[in-house]
Amino acid sequence: MAGKSSRLGAKTDGKAVAVKAIAVIDGITVENELLLGLPAKERESAFPRLVFVQLRRHDVLHEPGAPIKFAHFINSGLASVLSVMADGKRLEVGLTAKECFVVLPLIVGLATSQTLTVVQIQGDAFRVNAAALVQLLQQCPTLEKRMQRYVQFLAMQATHVAACNRIHEVHERLARWLLSCQDRIDSCTVPLTHEILAQMLGTRRSSVTVAAGQLQKAGLITYRSGVVQIESRARLLQVACECYQSMRRQAGNWSTEASADGHPR
Numbered sequence: 355m356a357g358k359s360s361r362l363g364a365k366t367d368g369k370a371v372a373v374k375a376i377a378v379i380d381g382i383t384v385e386n387e388l389l390l391g392l393p394a395k396e397r398e399s400a401f402p403r404l405v406f407v408q409l410r411r412h413d414v415l416h417e418p419g420a421p422i423k424f425a426h427f428i429n430s431g432l433a434s435v436l437s438v439m440a441d442g443k444r445l446e447v448g449l450t451a452k453e454c455f456v457v458l459p460l461i462v463g464l465a466t467s468q469t470l471t472v473v474q475i476q477g478d479a480f481r482v483n484a485a486a487l488v489q490l491l492q493q494c495p496t497l498e499k500r501m502q503r504y505v506q507f508l509a510m511q512a513t514h515v516a517a518c519n520r521i522h523e524v525h526e527r528l529a530r531w532l533l534s535c536q537d538r539i540d541s542c543t544v545p546l547t548h549e550i551l552a553q554m555l556g557t558r559r560s561s562v563t564v565a566a567g568q569l570q571k572a573g574l575i576t577y578r579s580g581v582v583q584i585e586s587r588a589r590l591l592q593v594a595c596e597c598y599q600s601m602r603r604q605a606g607n608w609s610t611e612a613s614a615d616g617h618p619r
């Protein structure tokens with residue numbers, strides 16, 4: 355399995371334009387942000403151990419309490435990290451996509467997790483078995499640092515969303531969630547049922563129906579047969595609670611700090 359990566363850059367009228375890192379594993383373009391732009395030595399160590407896999411909707415990436423067999427670097431699509439109660443009720447505590455890695459305990463040598471991770475929007479990922487990942491992290495300090503920072507990002511997201519669920523109205527949280535989702539899948543079309551949305555927002559399905567109706571009536575979204583279509587991102591931004599911008603701002607600050615210390619993500 356071969357891997358390669360390059361940086362494309364150019365100057366226009368003396369001004370530098372955006373530099374984009376491109377990496378390919380077995381003919382598949384890497385979109386996962388933890389894998390993009392790794393130093394050559396780390397790419398040579400990591401890429402041959404990664405196996406490309408398709409992610410289907412409702413695929414379980416790991417079960418709570420079960421030994422973790424594989425880690426996934428999500429390349430496209432979307433997965434939810436869920437807390438599961440004894441009666442089976444589920445609540446989303448994290449949203450994961452191409453910026454992420456599943457599952458986090460492996461980074462610090464732990465082999466189980468209390469959360470459930472389920473694919474909500476189909477896509478694909480690069481998979482590595484848990485034992486290989488532990489070895490890999492010893493050889494890849496940049497990758498390890500990025501993954502540690504991702505843990506902090508996910509913790510920030512979980513704590514912020516916990517407060518959001520207590521304080522903000524359902525339609526504001528729905529707008530926030532749809533914007534976050536759009537950022538990760540690069541699409542205005544979000545294929546999710548009211549039932550899944552209720553899990554993600556920590557509320558009843560009937561409340562989601564009312565909130566989605568409000569946004570639809572205002573012309574911000576349309577909802578048909580389990581698919582939400584974002585009609586106006588600008589107006590969703592106006593309706594979303596402050597949490598969306600707050601989390602983006604913090605993520606941006608950390609990205610700047612990470613670039614300054616030589617381990618950019």
Ligand SMILES: [Zn+2]
Nearest residue numbers: 518522595597
């Ligand atoms: Zn909020």
